[in-house]
Amino acid sequence: MVMAVAGSAIGLGNFLRFPAKAAANGGGAFMIPYLIAFLLLGIPLMWIEWTLGRYGGGFGHGTAPGIFHSIWRKNRFIKYFGVIGLFGPLVIFIYYSYIESWTLAYSFFSLTGSYRGITGQEMMRAFLHGFQGVERNGYFSGIGTAYFFFICTFILNVAVLYYGIKGGIERLCKVALPLLLSLGLILLLRVVSLGAPNVLHPEWNIANGFGFLWNPDFTALKSAKVWLEAAGQVFFTLSVGIGVILTYASYLSKGDDVALSGLTAAGTNEFAEVILGGGIIIPAAFVFFGPQATGEIAVSGVFNLGFVTMPLIINSMPWSQITGFCWFLLLFLAGITSSVSLAQPVIAFMEDEFGLKRQKAVIIFAVTAFLLCQPVIFFLKNGVVDELDFWGGTVFLVVFATIETILFSWVLGMQNAWEEIHKGADLAVPSVYKFIIKYVTPLFLFAILGMWFFQQWLPVIMMKEVPPQDKPFVLATRCVLLGIFILLVSLVRTAWKRRESGREGK
């Protein structure tokens, strides 16, 4: 189960999002708010989710509506707050599985040398846009190739899910995680051994490449944005506030150690993020393109970093086809271990609350998710992914984590919660975390929500930063999201009504 949670946490964000955020927000100094957020938000939320998941599992509930209801039975509305724990992972799955399919496609393109002759940013961007179907050009005549790789990725995901937690997800993670970490170490060693490949610029060497990421710029600490970015990265990378860990932990028994499991999953994720993720893309970009271009690359966005800059770096290396294949295969493995976990809460909900067989639940999920993926594929250029990521992958994560923390420390009660964490545990959680979980973590979460509300609420709602031609698409995406949310609420209502009428019937 630790492998499954670590596989869920280690995703594309570790290898693309983290290095870009760190380099763009003060380098080594970014690691100060990052460490603080890790200790005050990441680790406590890991323990909270592992513990709540196992607690709810004891009552036969594997997803947030049932788990929340188990904790606060007197409150008839709390189960509806748990809908966020189904909504978030489903929404993330919709766009994540498509982005994951790009990594599979690029690993194939690397082997076949499809982008090998491309040397400039503009041309590589045209290759990506042609592949995505955003524009027709000499590289691709339409979206067909991207759609083919999406279908392959989607079928792989469904196949893993079809065989269940033990036969599918755990088996996948047992193979994919060691392979992913091995590929990461091979690429790290390859980057470290690059030295100074540009003879005209001996200062563009690997030590300075690491320096670009790690040299501290302490002025960055005065910026609230840097602190928010660090907290957001910790959230995103550990997969907390989504609902996935709750579902995985619900399969544990009272004798399993949730304190150690949570810490181990977080530690493995940090290894992949800071050591592997921080040691590959930015240092490699530095030695080939120099400090100025690397600075521009760091702020150019995750897609640009992964699918434009990295192929160019790979093209500059010896054995570029094999190196490229290893890099994109690593990203694909990181992606698939995360995407199968994102599907799990909705499937578990259908199994637990409606008594559906696993295979039937997987088929219903697959058909629904496949249909919902279509706007992402065909309206990519119109801001659909950004909108889904904003609501499903950012705002609701923080809201959900806040609800979980309140339920854990204030409703279940810190004394009960503390006993629950330590059931079957070899690891004694430091008692300072009693104070942190009860006061510091919720205050930290409220501060994030409050700052977001004051800084971004109105411009986001009014779509002030959305280009006029994309507004109808963004609005339509919001309507679909609202529809999904209402549908999930009504499903929870139906499930509880069925349960109540079943009880009365007995």
Place this chain on the structure above:
Amino acid sequence: MTAGGWVFFIIFWFGIIALNIFCFVKVFSRKELK
């Protein structure tokens, strides 16, 4: 890389490696006990 950069680099790299060693030693010793 500046001295400050090395300090951050070493603290984080070795800190994370130490955390992983601690956790996995605990996990595997627990399995052995079972």
